[in-house]
Amino acid sequence: MKFGYFDDGRKEYVITRPDTPYPWINYLGSENFFSLISNTSGGYCFYKDARMLRLTRYRYNNVPTDAGGRYFYINDGGTVWNPGWAPLKTPLDSYECRHGMGYSVFDSSKNGLRVTQTAFVPIGADCEVNRLTMKNTSAEPKSFQVFSFVEFCLWNAYDDMTNFQRNFNIGEVEVAGKAIYHKTEYRERRNHYAVFGVNAPIDGFDTDRESFLGLYNGFDKPDAVLEGKSRNSVASGWAPIGSHCVRVTLAPGEEKSLIYVLGYCENPEDDKWESPNVVNKAPAQKLLSAFTTDAQVDSALERLKEYWNGLLSNYQLDSADEKLNRMVNIWNQYQCMVTFNMSRSASYFESGIGRGMGFRDSAQDLLGFVHLIPSRARTRILDIAATQMEDGSAYHQYQPLTKRGNHEVGSGFNDDSLWLIFGVSAYIKETGDWSILQEQVPFNNVDASADTLLEHLKRSFDHVLNNLGPHKLPLIGRADWNDCLNLNCFSKTPGESFQTCANFESGIAESVFIAGLFVAVGPDYADILRRSGLKQEAEHALCEVQNMTDAILKDGWDGEWFLRAYDAFGDKVGSRDCDEGKLFIEPQGFCVMAGVGVKEGMAQRALDSVHEHLDTEYGIVLNWPSYTSYRLNLGEISSYPPGYKENGGIFCHNNPWISIAETVLGRGDKAFSVYKKTCPAYTEEISEIHRTEPYVYAQMIAGRDAPRHGEAKNSWLTGTAAWSFYDVSQFILGIRPQFDGLEIDPCIPADFGNFTVERKFRGATYRIEIDNSAKKCKGVRSMTLDGKPVAGNLLPVCGDGQKYIVRVTMG
Ligand code: BGC
Numbered sequence: 057m058k059f060g061y062f063d064d065g066r067k068e069y070v071i072t073r074p075d076t077p078y079p080w081i082n083y084l085g086s087e088n089f090f091s092l093i094s095n096t097s098g099g100y101c102f103y104k105d106a107r108m109l110r111l112t113r114y115r116y117n118n119v120p121t122d123a124g125g126r127y128f129y130i131n132d133g134g135t136v137w138n139p140g141w142a143p144l145k146t147p148l149d150s151y152e153c154r155h156g157m158g159y160s161v162f163d164s165s166k167n168g169l170r171v172t173q174t175a176f177v178p179i180g181a182d183c184e185v186n187r188l189t190m191k192n193t194s195a196e197p198k199s200f201q202v203f204s205f206v207e208f209c210l211w212n213a214y215d216d217m218t219n220f221q222r223n224f225n226i227g228e229v230e231v232a233g234k235a236i237y238h239k240t241e242y243r244e245r246r247n248h249y250a251v252f253g254v255n256a257p258i259d260g261f262d263t264d265r266e267s268f269l270g271l272y273n274g275f276d277k278p279d280a281v282l283e284g285k286s287r288n289s290v291a292s293g294w295a296p297i298g299s300h301c302v303r304v305t306l307a308p309g310e311e312k313s314l315i316y317v318l319g320y321c322e323n324p325e326d327d328k329w330e331s332p333n334v335v336n337k338a339p340a341q342k343l344l345s346a347f348t349t350d351a352q353v354d355s356a357l358e359r360l361k362e363y364w365n366g367l368l369s370n371y372q373l374d375s376a377d378e379k380l381n382r383m384v385n386i387w388n389q390y391q392c393m394v395t396f397n398m399s400r401s402a403s404y405f406e407s408g409i410g411r412g413m414g415f416r417d418s419a420q421d422l423l424g425f426v427h428l429i430p431s432r433a434r435t436r437i438l439d440i441a442a443t444q445m446e447d448g449s450a451y452h453q454y455q456p457l458t459k460r461g462n463h464e465v466g467s468g469f470n471d472d473s474l475w476l477i478f479g480v481s482a483y484i485k486e487t488g489d490w491s492i493l494q495e496q497v498p499f500n501n502v503d504a505s506a507d508t509l510l511e512h513l514k515r516s517f518d519h520v521l522n523n524l525g526p527h528k529l530p531l532i533g534r535a536d537w538n539d540c541l542n543l544n545c546f547s548k549t550p551g552e553s554f555q556t557c558a559n560f561e562s563g564i565a566e567s568v569f570i571a572g573l574f575v576a577v578g579p580d581y582a583d584i585l586r587r588s589g590l591k592q593e594a595e596h597a598l599c600e601v602q603n604m605t606d607a608i609l610k611d612g613w614d615g616e617w618f619l620r621a622y623d624a625f626g627d628k629v630g631s632r633d634c635d636e637g638k639l640f641i642e643p644q645g646f647c648v649m650a651g652v653g654v655k656e657g658m659a660q661r662a663l664d665s666v667h668e669h670l671d672t673e674y675g676i677v678l679n680w681p682s683y684t685s686y687r688l689n690l691g692e693i694s695s696y697p698p699g700y701k702e703n704g705g706i707f708c709h710n711n712p713w714i715s716i717a718e719t720v721l722g723r724g725d726k727a728f729s730v731y732k733k734t735c736p737a738y739t740e741e742i743s744e745i746h747r748t749e750p751y752v753y754a755q756m757i758a759g760r761d762a763p764r765h766g767e768a769k770n771s772w773l774t775g776t777a778a779w780s781f782y783d784v785s786q787f788i789l790g791i792r793p794q795f796d797g798l799e800i801d802p803c804i805p806a807d808f809g810n811f812t813v814e815r816k817f818r819g820a821t822y823r824i825e826i827d828n829s830a831k832k833c834k835g836v837r838s839m840t841l842d843g844k845p846v847a848g849n850l851l852p853v854c855g856d857g858q859k860y861i862v863r864v865t866m867g
């Protein structure tokens with residue numbers, strides 16, 4: 057069942073009824089100011105850091121769900137309604153929510169009044185704009201009131217929801233004309249405040265929540281709105297809010313608009329005040345004056361659309377499959393930008409107060425982002441690398457504002473550093489910017505320790521070699537990619553973190569997954585060394601890759617698939633000898649991607665085992681059988697009920713690993729069928745089962761051992777976005793940046809048909825027309841560049857701003 061449809065022409069998903077199976081959200085903002093906005097206008101906003109600088113309050117896990125947002129209440133002769141339906145949920149005559157690239161539009165009507173609410177964060181401005189366009193579609197004149205509403209957060213979102221003995225006393229606001237200023241803590245250690253303004257004369261305002269709502273009322277029964285009268289309240293402690301009341305009169309057919317701006321402003325430390333205790337409003341005035349007319353808003357919206365059209369034009373597909381086109385051209389790339397910006401911090405499943413930026417998460421996010429804005433990818437790489445330790449290990453997380461490693465979580469996740477090599481290789485392949493390797497980057501943010509990024513890569517690679525176990529396989533440490541396989545953390549205490557209670561230093565628990573990852577990144581690493589003039593080191597690295605390959609083939613093979621690990625007692629994990637957890641997806645994906653066992657036939661066998669034992673209607677589960685009891689020696693994985701999360705859930709992140717692995721074997725049909733199973737556009741039809749947004753990936757879909765098989769959770773902030781784009785763009789469609797050019801190597805179903813990709817690459821545009829009338833899954837027979845034959849399948853770097861026509865014949 058569907059709850060809307062894709063409007064590809066406008067790059068929008070159109071939600072046609074408000075009661076979606078879960079709140080379906082969008083993200084506004086791409087630089088410093090960000091908002092989350094649901095299909096009923098719920099959500100919140102923050103400046104740079106969702107924990108430290110949150111502008112508006114949001115109560116997670118609230119009842120009813122998704123209560124709190126930027127709300128507009130219409131009181132039309134006693135009929136009170138919201139253009140986003142919630143919170144009043146008054147039945148509407150029509151409702152539509154269009155989530156687009158960095159903006160959302162609610163278009164609703166009631167009793168001959170049509171209201172269009174357009175929400176967006178303009179490029180280059182630290183604010184959220186909401187424009188309400190109101191049209192009288194009736195034959196009678198109309199006079200009604202519009203009440204706005206936001207509830208301010210006292211900046212630190214964690215403190216805001218815990219420290220009430222203090223917080224109920226500190227709230228402060230100012231009201232000046234049409235603008236409301238939230239200035240809690242501005243008198244003391246903050247130099248920033250929030251402003252909420254509107255571009256029309258107001259009839260009243262409220263800044264105190266209790267006065268506006270009534271103490272015992274919810275957002276769905278605000279006294280002021282229902283009575284049609286603002287209280288002109290000035291908050292003093294308790295809960296500061298922002299609300300304006302504007303009366304609007306419309307002749308039949310007439311249309312008017314109101315523009316609301318909610319912004320973040322900073323003042324220099326020595327210029328905070330206009331007069332004693334009166335904030336310096338200059339930055340706010342400047343911000344508000346930038347969005348007071350429809351023309352200004354229209355041009356800011358236009359600029360936002362151009363920005364996105366420009367970004368997305370870097371990779372555009374034209375194939376016979378419209379679902380594939382919309383994912384590749386619009387939504388998957390969009391989600392890659394959002395995951396790059398947010399890491400795993402703020403979504404409807406991540407509270408914004410939990411995790412910082414993950415070392416491995418951010419490194420993997422690069423795979424789907426680097427072609428969009430390479431300069432930002434470069435900065436990110438240098439930030440991540442600066443949280444690496446001198447011994448090559450890494451802080452598992454760092455904080456976005458300070459960019460410092462997070463001490464509470466620490467290090468010891470032994471896969472982390474290898475992802476840095478992965479990310480840097482992807483960056484250089486995209487840009488050809490070898491200079492990044494010579495950048496001086498500190499270790500653990502200590503400036504004096506700085507060395508080149510190349511040196512960081514060496515330490516990453518060597519860290520694995522310096523930490524090998526009894527089978528010459530990498531020691532796992534606290535966990536590898538699978539944060540829940542905690543082989544050295546024997547946790548018995550409720551509430552304790554499974555990952556960080558490393559209390560069982562076996563020194564022998566080994567990961568076959570890390571071994572596969574090592575072999576996968578090794579050749580690129582060796583290439584980087586060779587091209588940096590380090591021939592001997594390059595050869596040595598390749599020897600180590602061979603040694604690791606041998607170790608996997610010898611002690612990492614279980615007969616029909618690759619083993620997952622050896623635990624703290626040297627026992628096998630992910631083996632047919634195990635009673636549960638016999639087979640795991642991760643090493644199958646990575647070992648085959650790395651080419652391990654391809655010539656021996658093991659790779660093929662491993663993937664066949666995946667299809668035989670792990671595949672389901674809705675995607676490939678992480679492990680089989682799921683664990684049914686808690687295992688001290690395995691940790692968090694066995695804490696999840698069977699079929700959820702890392703315990704037999706369909707962990708979407710590593711489904712593309714299998715899809716890519718299939719392309720390594722040339723099995724295009726299988727690669728594409730794995731891709732489609734978890735791809736949102738293909739599961740749109742089962743939205744009532746799947747429940748999360750049909751335009752973005754979720755981290756997990758419940759596996760077959762769960763009662764709610766097929767139900768997704770944790771949408772938006774997942775490495776699945778980057779991996780799926782990497783898979784489809786570089787391996788299925790096969791347009792793959794390499795150090796020396798653009799490799800063309802599609803691996804598709806035989807009946808996929810012809811397709812065209814327009815790809816911007818290092819300053820030139822390549823229009824690549826793929827002819828597969830031969831109905832092959834893989835193989836390029838011939839290729840021409842502007843009519844001239846190209847030997848092999850690598851397009852040279854043209855880099856001259858020109859457009860080239862590339863004709864590729866598969867066969
Ligand atoms: C989740 C993992 C996640 C980890 C982060 C666990 O509870 O299951 O998916 O990586 O927390 O710390």
Ligand code: NOJ
Pocket residue numbers: 400414416417536537538539540702
């Ligand atoms: C989510 C985490 O963000 C990621 O780092 C981890 O690899 C996966 N879960 C698997 O546990």
